[in-house]
Amino acid sequence: MPKQARLNGIKAFKSYTIEEAAAVSGVSPRTIRNWASDGLRVMDGARPTLIRGDDLRDYIKSQRAKRAVKTRIDTFYCVCCRKERRAAEGMADCDVIEGRAKLTALCEACGTVLSKPVAETRLPEIARTLDLKITRYDETLR
Template structure:
């Protein structure tokens, strides 16, 4: 999978871009530009073909890029459906070790209930999830939305 970086600076502020032109200048697929509309990129007006003002396009992309870099605050996990960090539903997360020290937090988004994942080492757990009840899950992940929250959560075994 190739990861393309968009280059907002290639966009000239004072000209207008059709979907095709924006896609070509930015090196993305036309469908990406169409998807941006759904994410809040506004065209100049309702007429066809759809045209975007360069300044609007650039601001949208730079804001989007800044949003990607935003780290999750402690106590939150990035929800890919909401597209922003969310608190775990009911203040509870599972932690599934992949090695002795490494593992993944699994939680349900408190807003849309989509499963969220975040790689966190055992040592980081307390700092990353302050005040959150962490259940250490040995074995394969059990969190699938149906069995969560469990009524018999164990306290973290270590520490």
């Protein structure tokens, strides 16, 4: 099973049984039943239980939006802490390849390696708050 439910196979104007909804979204039928008890709209009085495709899609999108964590330009998202964290000791490495920059640092709380892509044009702004070690890779060396 995927870690995230799929949206691309769900048809908005189709009604799905629990098993069909599970198959099209790539989760288990038990997950669909949990979602139904947690707020996913189902058609009342219908047997078998039917779920509209647009309701299923909207529910998955709303669950994703709740989990989304916005980070500031000088912070990272730590997958271990599941929170926005600063770089340990305010230091980060920056690799620039073909106009794209990738910041790498350690989490201040748990020491996990953090990374995040940023635009190269934002590096001066980031350098005001983080001690950056910038490494540029020449395009001709590839």
